[in-house]
Amino acid sequence: MKIKVNPEDFQVEEILARPLVQTPAAHRVYRLRKRNWNTLDALAEIARSRDVELRDLHWCGRKDRSALTEQYFSTLSQVDMTFRSMNLSAEFAGFSDSRLGPGSISGNRFRIVLRDLDAQESEGIDKRLEETKLFGFANYFDDQRFGDVSDGGVLAGEMIVKRRYGEALKCIFTTFHPKAPERVKARKAEIASKWGNWKVLSPLCPEPRLRGMLEVLTRGGSELQALGKLPREEMSQYLSSYQSFLWNLLLEGILKETVGNLFTIRCRPVDLLQYRDLTREAFRRLAELVIPTPAAGMPEIPGGFGKVLSRVLYSRGVRLSKLRLPEIHQAFLSSFGRRAISVPEEFKWEEAPDRLFPGRRIISLEFILPAGSYATMLIKSVNRG
Template sequence: MISGDLSIILVIKERCPCRRPELKIKVNPEDFQVEEILARPLVQTPAAHRVYRLRKRNWNTVDALSEIARSRGVELRDLHWCGRKDRSALTVQYFSTSSPVDMTFRSTNLSAEFAGFSDSRLGPGSISGNRFRIVLRDLDAQESEVIDKRLEEVKLFGFANYFDDQRFGDVSGGGVFPGEMIVKRRYGEALKCIFTAFHPGAPERVKARKAEIASKWGNWKDLSPLCTEPRLRGMLEVLTRGESELEALGKLPREEMSQYLSSYQSFLWNLLLEGILKETVGNLLTIRCRPVDLLQYRDLPREVFRRLAELVIPTPAAGMPEVPGGFGKVLSRVLYSRGVRLSKLRLPEIHQAFLSSFGRRAISVPEELKWGEDNDRLFPGRRIISLEFILQAGSYATMLIKSVSRG
């Protein structure tokens, strides 16, 4: 998952045996700035929902809103927001509430100010896009030249609109999706994934504890002192009583179950898009992604660009619409490769969440893309490239960065 308190290194791998450049992003929060763009303007006359502008630095969205809600004596569930923004960034986003309580807030690295009113509460569909200001650091002259050339191509042709690593934080080190195990009705394996998962940057003591859980898996009473997380303890109590693995999964919070399922759905969509690119585009390069590397294009013939720019691909789900462009066979190959049938994506036994299909554009073309080069004051003798651009809602700036970092 692309996250961290210091710098993030992106390594872009190409198939040729040439030198692989490295660059650093998020060396400090100011190097990665994001601002939501609301799809509809707010009004200043009183309406059902008050909307606040949230500014945060080194806070994730849920923790930031939880802190504000706690300080004002309201429940987090009374606040509604458009999407989560990275902790290691300087972000501006919006949230709404129907509560009459004034949610204005100010502390170090976190503030909320009244922005206006809305007739409806905010949600994922309330923004049209995000504006990014990003600094790429620690580049040499050759690397900056490569990136400059690729930026020119991306400005014209965009990039493949894959879901990026942030979407796949639940995937185990072995590339196992809890969501895939649930879809395959292998509930025990799903539980083991959930109990033993840890963030790549976790302390060694956490990794050791998770390894011990894996080694004692099935001996539920022995796991009790190792499962300190409340959500794990709730599931473990069900297993200890001899109830089924499915009943244990029923203790997962709604949001977490939804995350597991949507993560797997996003993975299938990525494979579908990659398969479509293989059939329609030449000159593909490999970019390093989680949980598997993916293919990205460079430039496109005019007709291919037009076709891809118009292509909206439905995310896999039972009852999904037909994949347009005659690419249904690509989806069939993807599902076969994972040992899954489309009908298996209907999950009546899972009460917390379900998979529904929605359309996602095949490619993303940044708007107002501009960039400049300068000396890197943090890494003497090296160069920086500063980027500014707008992406449609749901597109990943980190995917754009991966796309331009090797050409």
């Protein structure tokens, strides 16, 4: 099975939680359409074209680069952000009394094409799609949440939580995406081999975020001071990635206690267990379960599953109190609830010949997922052999 053979094979459309108005209000809202752009780069390009700071734009979430996506962003009403270029456009959609943020969408509509299927694969996936339509899938955070971390690699966020700042810095400087170009992998390997020799590392670290931290280390500053140069958004990403990792392990532990018939799915930074189907009672229990993300002062986990979190934290060598980070000024961890399972709405699919791979089949999917659920996790749940 192949996905994302071309961007049109993976289409995403944000669904706003509240309709926009056409009468002037405090914030203008724009519809951003992009192809082969990630969200941050696309918004930065538009901001530069209008001489606006990126921080003055507000959006609901990031969307995949290798996709055709439609999402929204807002800015103050006096700024016109209309934009059009190859594979990227922003058009006025309406007004809003408040700026957009993660809570501004109710969900996302997906249109996805699964390609290069033989008859047996197509039949098996069709059966599993029926199961997923009924029972949904475990609502794990997927690979996109974890950024540049090698499979099974160390998480910078965990090292920060453990106050092992030197290891956190090395992780930030040397980790890379498994699909990174060979030249990037070679450069990161050279940085790792010369770690600690700050002056020698300077030519290997052209990225502004790395140079700022390296300058602190070269002057003899502490590792914590160097981390203080990390941009707010990146620090927040490292910490939230680790929080999401802990939540995934927590959900997996709950599934082990609640559900039989589990199977392994390939994930980063570690593989996870997904379920095939559920009894009526297990479905009811999991469909009602909202699990708080780990943080200091988090609410009690419902269903008597607090002991599962204790085991997860023990296995990682951390305490809940360590997730309070007063020494990190750029970001902090707060707890929020996330549903244990996700059930697609308006789910439909059809099979057809694959024009790109003659003699093979495609299955075209269309469905809506709640905000924060990953379509790629749904795909993993149906492509399980």
